[in-house]
Amino acid sequence: MxxxxxxxxxxxxxxxxxxxxxxxxxxxxxxxxxxxxxxxxxxxxxxxxxxxxxxxxxxxxxxxxxxxxxxxxxxxxxxxxxxxxxxxxxxxxxxxxxxxxxxxxxxxxxxxxxxxxxxxxxxxxxxxxxxxxxxxxxxxxxxxxxxxxxxxxxxxxxxxxxxxxxDSQIDAVTALSGSGPAYVFLFLEALIQGGIKQGLSDDQARTLALATLTGATQLAALSHENLQTLRERVTSKGGTTAAALDVLQGQHFPEIVQQAMQAAYQRAAELSSEFDK
The missing domain is CATH 3.40.50.720 (NAD(P)-binding Rossmann-like Domain)
Structure with a gap:
């Protein structure tokens, strides 16, 4: 072969x-x-x-x-x-x-x-x-x-x-990386709209959002530090990032993402059962 x-x-x-x-x-x-x-x-x-x-x-x-x-x-x-x-x-x-x-x-x-x-x-x-x-x-x-x-x-x-x-792990792959680009695109849309609401032009907000996401993921991929450490390095006590993260954590952002993934996982299993008939 x-x-x-x-x-x-x-x-x-x-x-x-x-x-x-x-x-x-x-x-x-x-x-x-x-x-x-x-x-x-x-x-x-x-x-x-x-x-x-x-x-x-x-x-x-x-x-x-x-x-x-x-x-x-x-x-x-x-x-x-x-x-x-x-x-x-x-x-x-x-x-x-x-x-x-x-x-x-x-x-x-x-x-x-x-x-x-x-x-x-x-x-x-x-x-x-x-x-x-x-x-x-x-x-x-x-x-x-x-x-x-x-x-x-x-x-x-x-x-x-x-x-x-x-196959159940393939369903988990579907929930994470298969459907994952849509989660990222939604997050990007939110970042861009947030930037526009705060006075940036559409082009400015889009350029900054795309570069931020690309840079952050590349930094995570290339760094020897874990994600928590990288996040903490951006977050000064009482600073702007801390204020933003307080809102995300208060709205249970990590749990929402995991719930979304669970919904995708369950739907993948349901589709498999439907197609298997």
Missing amino acids: TKELTIAFIGGGNMASALAAGLIGKRCGAHDVHVIDVNAPALERWAAQGTTVSQTPDDTLARRRVWIFAVKPQVLKEAVMQCRPFLQEDTLVVSIAAGISADTLSGWLGRDGEPFTRIVRCMPNTPALIGNGASGLLALSGVSQDDKMVVNQFMKAVGDVVWVDT
């Missing part, structure tokens, strides 16, 4: 494009990539890169060792059933469809009561589209260490990677 990487994307949307950008020319050639999508204009863009394309599954799938399902969860089962006739024993299946458990996918791909277990379930997030994502990965029992290295390599091309052990 590490010597020859041939890939089929089932679904050629934005996330597939982001993954391909990190692979083509670095880990494989465009001719090693096959894309299946019902959208003809999308396939034209892929073909212009030198990949092979098709609107429906065909024999080309049988010659691709890694299948990456990058379709919406509502159509994943249909896509799996169309592709299953071309599945080989050594095919490695990667799913980035939200809400579908690895065990469910294993059952869909299996035959005669035998589940197919060479599956990795992946939960990426939208910053992967610019190479700064965070992805949680779960491997079933049929996935070898070599397989994991391959998946790890191409997912790291679009950001950081964390391996977990259960």
Whole structure:
């Protein structure tokens, strides 16, 4: 697997494009990539890169060792059933469809009561589209260490990677990093609006808010100090930051964030149950 990487994307949307950008020319050639999508204009863009394309599954799938399902969860089962006739024993299946458990996918791909277990379930997030994502990965029992290295390599091309052990932990990944960008965008919106209310222009507030969040997260990533220490260094007793944090703590800001994450976690589990039926 590490010597020859041939890939089929089932679904050629934005996330597939982001993954391909990190692979083509670095880990494989465009001719090693096959894309299946019902959208003809999308396939034209892929073909212009030198990949092979098709609107429906065909024999080309049988010659691709890694299948990456990058379709919406509502159509994943249909896509799996169309592709299953071309599945080989050594095919490695990667799913980035939200809400579908690895065990469910294993059952869909299996035959005669035998589940197919060479599956990795992946939960990426939208910053992967610019190479700064965070992805949680779960491997079933049929996935070898070599397989994991391959998946790890191409997912790291679009950001950081964390391996977990259960589907429930993938739900936790969904609540933290999968949905997390939306929490950050909401916080940014609040910062910008706060700046505008206090007399800054829209451009000024946006520039300062984005730079502040980027700088703070980079400082946290690069510093050897823990987050509490970094926070305390910004907070002088009786100062402006202390006044602001008193309001956030008084409104139970940490608890609100954790409650929001719990709601996302529970909804992820509910969606999984709904799709598993």
